[in-house]
Amino acid sequence: MNSVHSTSGTGEHAVVVTRVSDTQWQAVEDDRLIGRGDASRRPDGRLFVSIDAWHGAVFDRIADAVLADLPTPLYTVVDEADQDSTSAWERAGFTAERRERGYLVPTDPQITGLGAVRPPAGVTIVPAGEAEQGPLRALDRVVRDEVEAAVGWRSMPAEVLPCPVGTTVLHPSRYVVARQSDEYLGLVRVAPLPRQPRIGLIAVRADRQRRGIARALLAHVLGSLHHSGTDSAWAEVDESNPAAIALFEGIGARRAGSTLELVRR
Numbered sequence: 001m002n003s004v005h006s007t008s009g010t011g012e013h014a015v016v017v018t019r020v021s022d023t024q025w026q027a028v029e030d031d032r033l034i035g036r037g038d039a040s041r042r043p044d045g046r047l048f049v050s051i052d053a054w055h056g057a058v059f060d061r062i063a064d065a066v067l068a069d070l071p072t073p074l075y076t077v078v079d080e081a082d083q084d085s086t087s088a089w090e091r092a093g094f095t096a097e098r099r100e101r102g103y104l105v106p107t108d109p110q111i112t113g114l115g116a117v118r119p120p121a122g123v124t125i126v127p128a129g130e131a132e133q134g135p136l137r138a139l140d141r142v143v144r145d146e147v148e149a150a151v152g153w154r155s156m157p158a159e160v161l162p163c164p165v166g167t168t169v170l171h172p173s174r175y176v177v178a179r180q181s182d183e184y185l186g187l188v189r190v191a192p193l194p195r196q197p198r199i200g201l202i203a204v205r206a207d208r209q210r211r212g213i214a215r216a217l218l219a220h221v222l223g224s225l226h227h228s229g230t231d232s233a234w235a236e237v238d239e240s241n242p243a244a245i246a247l248f249e250g251i252g253a254r255r256a257g258s259t260l261e262l263v264r265r
Contacts, residue, residue: 015058017065025065027058037062039070048075056088063092073265080258094262099239103253105199107226107233112251114219119178120211123185125220126177131184133172139184143203176221178204178213188217190225190233197225199235202244214247222251 013030020026027035035053042048049066053059067074076094078085109115119125171191178186186204190197199221204213225233235253237244249255 015061017061019065019069025062025069027053027062029058034058035062037066039066046073046075047071048077050076051088056084059088060091063088067092067264073263076262077259078262080260086260086262089262092264094264096260097263098261100236100259100261101239101245101255102257102259103235103237103248104256105222105233105235105248105251105253107222107230109219109223109226112219112222114215114222114251117212117215117219119216120213123178123180123213123216125216126179126184127220127224128176128190129173131172131175131177131187135182135184136172136175136177136187139177139187139205142205143187146206147203176217178217186213186217188221190221193234197230197233199233202247218247218251 015027015029015034017025017027017035023039025037026033034055035051035058037049037051039047039049047070049070051059051062051066053062074094075097076089077100078089080086080099106112174189174191176188176190177184185208187201188199189201191200199218202214202217204217222233235248236259237248239245239258
């Protein structure tokens with residue numbers, strides 16, 4: 001989380017910023033912890049940083065230390081409505097690279113209109129937790145390669161997922177898959193977060209797109225959530241992805257904020 005709440009000083013005592021591990025920094029004043037910084041590398045190799053500090057001056061001190069210790073490019077994500085945090089990162093030399101829309105997605109089929117949606121002929125939906133890991137990981141690799149060759153993986157929702165190098169499917173039980181015979185064609189990843197499930201990824205192989213597979217996957221996922229008593233899910237969509245925006249807004253998803261991805265090169 002990025003957080004900055006003031007631009008005032010902290011008092012008479014000196015602020016000391018220390019790198020306490022490869023990925024963590026702490027700001028201490030008079031033996032009190034007054035801020036921290038963190039870094040985490042995404043599966044696509046990009047390095048994301050975050051800073052939590054009450055005072056703007058402390059934020060700047062931590063940012064200086066992080067920038068001195070880490071190579072560029074560096075990335076961070078902020079709530080677009082949080083002008084204090086955005087300004088703090090801009091002071092550190094970060095600039096906006098892309099914008100992500102956040103959506104509240106209803107699960108009730110009477111609202112989404114997905115109650116009667118079925119997969120295309122010959123395609124079946126494999127429920128969460130039932131996909132075979134080998135074909136699932138192979139499909140995930142194909143999807144990532146196709147996205148990278150087209151718009152680039154950085155256009156996907158900005159997630160910081162700590163995982164071993166080369167590993168992208170961390171929790172196979174979170175995936176719903178579309179299958180035809182022995183082939184996996186598309187997938188949806190749903191993170192069962194405590195407050196609200198999050199649709200982290202929905203993708204279909206390039207050679208099987210525009211056949212209704214994505215809608216069928218969403219119909220299954222949202223229908224299952226509705227059956228379990230969940231009223232809505234959360235999803236993020238890159239503002240430059242009109243197909244994804246149309247898909248979610250077409251089922252009644254309501255825009256509920258936006259985030260900025262900032263970069264310092």
